[in-house]
Amino acid sequence: MFxxxxxxxxxxxxxxxxxxxxxxxxxxxxxxxxxxxxxxxxVLLDQQxxxxxxxxxxxxxxxxxxxxxxxxxxxxxxxxxxxxxxxxVPSIRHLRKDIAYAV
Numbered sequence: 242m243f244x245x246x247x248x249x250x251x252x253x254x255x256x257x258x259x260x261x262x263x264x265x266x267x268x269x270x271x272x273x274x275x276x277x278x279x280x281x282x283x284v285l286l287d288q289q290x291x292x293x294x295x296x297x298x299x300x301x302x303x304x305x306x307x308x309x310x311x312x313x314x315x316x317x318x319x320x321x322x323x324x325x326x327x328x329x330v331p332s333i334r335h336l337r338k339d340i341a342y343a344v
Contacts, residue, residue: 242296243257246336250337281297293323293340296325
């Protein structure tokens with residue numbers, strides 16, 4: 242997926258395994274504890290290093306964890322991020338279409 246994202250979006254920076262705490266913060270310990278050790282799969286950044294979209298690649302280990310994944314997505318959405326989820330590595334064309342639509 243990392244290679245595919247770089248091929249599809251040479252104008253963006255692609256980061257892998259980014260901690261939620263790098264994307265959001267809170268002075269409230271109870272809130273911070275909710276995302277403290279969570280990690281996103283991929284983050285696309287524009288040339289000004291603004292987050293364009295967060296991409297999650299769900300392997301079979303995510304089966305039965307849809308509620309947990311939706312809570313993670315809601316947390317990121319609430320922080321102002323767009324999250325796209327895939328169960329396999331999409332084509333370059335598919336990625337470009339999805340991200341153009343999302344942003």
